[in-house]
Amino acid sequence: MIAASAPRSIAVVARRTPTKLSKALNYPTCSATCIGLRPFVVIQPIQPLASRRDFSSTSSHPKITEFFPAKETERVRRTPAAWPHPIYTEEQMRAVEVAHREAKTWSDKVALSAVKILRWGLDTATGYKHNKPMTAYHYLKRNLFLESVAGVPGMVAGMLRHLHSLRRMKRDNGWIESLLEESYNERMHLLVFLKMMKPGPFMRLMVLGAQGIWCNALFFAYLLSPRTVHRFVGYLEEEAVITYTRQIQDIDAGRLPEWQNLQAPQIAIDYWKMPEGHRTMRDLLLYIRADESKHREVNHTFGNLDQKEVRWPVAYTY
Numbered sequence: 396m397i398a399a400s401a402p403r404s405i406a407v408v409a410r411r412t413p414t415k416l417s418k419a420l421n422y423p424t425c426s427a428t429c430i431g432l433r434p435f436v437v438i439q440p441i442q443p444l445a446s447r448r449d450f451s452s453t454s455s456h457p458k459i460t461e462f463f464p465a466k467e468t469e470r471v472r473r474t475p476a477a478w479p480h481p482i483y484t485e486e487q488m489r490a491v492e493v494a495h496r497e498a499k500t501w502s503d504k505v506a507l508s509a510v511k512i513l514r515w516g517l518d519t520a521t522g523y524k525h526n527k528p529m530t531a532y533h534y535l536k537r538n539l540f541l542e543s544v545a546g547v548p549g550m551v552a553g554m555l556r557h558l559h560s561l562r563r564m565k566r567d568n569g570w571i572e573s574l575l576e577e578s579y580n581e582r583m584h585l586l587v588f589l590k591m592m593k594p595g596p597f598m599r600l601m602v603l604g605a606q607g608i609w610c611n612a613l614f615f616a617y618l619l620s621p622r623t624v625h626r627f628v629g630y631l632e633e634e635a636v637i638t639y640t641r642q643i644q645d646i647d648a649g650r651l652p653e654w655q656n657l658q659a660p661q662i663a664i665d666y667w668k669m670p671e672g673h674r675t676m677r678d679l680l681l682y683i684r685a686d687e688s689k690h691r692e693v694n695h696t697f698g699n700l701d702q703k704e705v706r707w708p709v710a711y712t713y
């Protein structure tokens with residue numbers, strides 16, 4: 396639903412969003428923080444891949460494994476994705492940068508403070524520090540937990556706008572689909588990381604608890620001030636870009652040997668339409684980071700707009 400002319404439209408409307416990012420991508424969609432408790436996940440023994448058709452032959456230590464194998468049935472056929480992902484170029488993904496939108500209003504400051512408190516709480520609880528070396532295992536735990544909660548805001552906001560449209564018998568002007576697409580994209584991030592790590596009972600419990608609190612808190616917050624919630628998500632996505640940028644830098648610096656030659660799982664290759672020769676773990680993180688940067692841009696833009704009357708510019712051609 397997001398038109399090819401998206402970046403230009405966004406740039407016009409969202410002058411206060413990180414400007415370089417607006418130009419960087421044609422359009423993406425997606426947030427972050429971390430976790431590091433030992434019983435969060437169960438690492439499975441490495442299994443050889445059933446097929447290496449889509450993986451590089453340079454992979455000497457395959458670690459992608461099928462924790463939740465699909466049940467094959469005769470009458471079920473695969474259908475295309477509901478929201479096919481736009482194709483990113485290498486140049487667009489490399490252009491993504493860490494950026495911060497200055498908090499200007501009280502609403503912005505409340506949103507930024509909420510993100511800082513949330514981040515501080517999670518980091519303290521899990522012993523995470525930006526300057527502390529992280530292993531692939533710790534990154535996976537963090538990514539898995541965060542992606543499990545990242546898909547909630549778009550769904551809550553989309554649902555509330557959907558209900559608003561029904562209740563007021565008015566058009567929504569393109570916001571709902573964009574929000575639902577964002578939550579779909581975040582869930583795809585989760586499904587990709589689930590190919591690399593199996594959540595343990597404690598992780599599942601944490602996700603359950605987080606979802607119960609998170610979903611309800613967002614529901615009431617969005618009713619009170621949708622602008623603040625979009626700004627809050629925008630700041631969360633800034634953190635996500637930082638997190639994935641650090642992971643890419645760690646691969647480049649050789650600090651994550653497990654990911655050095657690891658190939659992206661098939662689900663990722665299909666979703667992002669990753670070209671042959673660009674299907675490594677590093678490439679995968681570039682795709683995910685680009686998504687997060689677009690979530691950052693989109694939510695800051697939502698936060699800039701009139702919440703009731705303005706058409707979502709990405710859904711229209713001007």
Ligand SMILES: [Fe+2]
Nearest residue numbers: 425426687690
């Ligand atoms: Fe995101």
Ligand SMILES: [Fe+2]
Nearest residue numbers: 425426581584
């Ligand atoms: Fe994500």
